[in-house]
Amino acid sequence: LALAGVRFTAGIEFVFPDGMLEPGACLVLVNNREAFTANYGGDAFVAGVYSGKLSNSGEEIEITLPKPLNMAIQRFKFNDKWYSETDGGGRSLTIVDLKATVSSWDDLTNWRPSAEDGGTPGTR
Numbered sequence: 001l002a003l004a005g006v007r008f009t010a011g012i013e014f015v016f017p018d019g020m021l022e023p024g025a026c027l028v029l030v031n032n033r034e035a036f037t038a039n040y041g042g043d044a045f046v047a048g049v050y051s052g053k054l055s056n057s058g059e060e061i062e063i064t065l066p067k068p069l070n071m072a073i074q075r076f077k078f079n080d081k082w083y084s085e086t087d088g089g090g091r092s093l094t095i096v097d098l099k100a101t102v103s104s105w106d107d108l109t110n111w112r113p114s115a116e117d118g119g120t121p122g123t124r
Contacts, residue, residue, distance in 0.1 A: 003047075005066025006073065011059055014050040024098075028121045036121070044121050056080055056088065076105035085113045092119030 003016035014029055021027060027047040030036040036046065054061075058079040065071050078093055085091045091113040095105070104110045114120045 001073075007064055007066070008050065009062045009064045009072075010075070011054055011061035012050040012052045014048060016047065019047070039118065040121055074102060074105070076102075078111070079108070082108040082111060083113045090117035092121075094120065 001021045002019075003021055004018040005015060007013075007015040012029070026045070028036070028044045029048055029050045030046055031050055031053065033046060033049055036044075058077065058081070060075065060077045062075040063073045065073060080087045082093070083091070086093050093111045094114045096110050096112055097104070100110050
């Protein structure tokens with residue numbers, strides 16, 4: 001996927017710089033690069049720093065094509081009630097199957113709590 005101009009338009013705010021995301025590759029967006037590196041090390045590919053923040057009660061997340069196009073690449077909702085340990089309990093939500101159909105991203109069965117408190121960014 002050519003990333004230049006691809007953007008988050010719901011949930012957080014971020015516009016990707018020039019670059020490519022290869023099939024099966026993962027990247028991480030952070031709100032504080034220094035804090036992220038101090039907590040998780042430098043192994044994950046950090047694509048950039050986003051603004052805004054996700055609602056702790058769940059919300060819709062949308063990623064769209066570069067302007068002037070306004071077509072969603074991916075749109076899904078999460079709910080903080082899916083797993084008690086991800087509702088302020090220290091674990092993050094982790095996708096189970098990255099290749100699942102777009103509609104399954106709204107389903108709690110395609111998500112699981114992270115393996116560790118604080119999440120496990122950059123891993124699947």
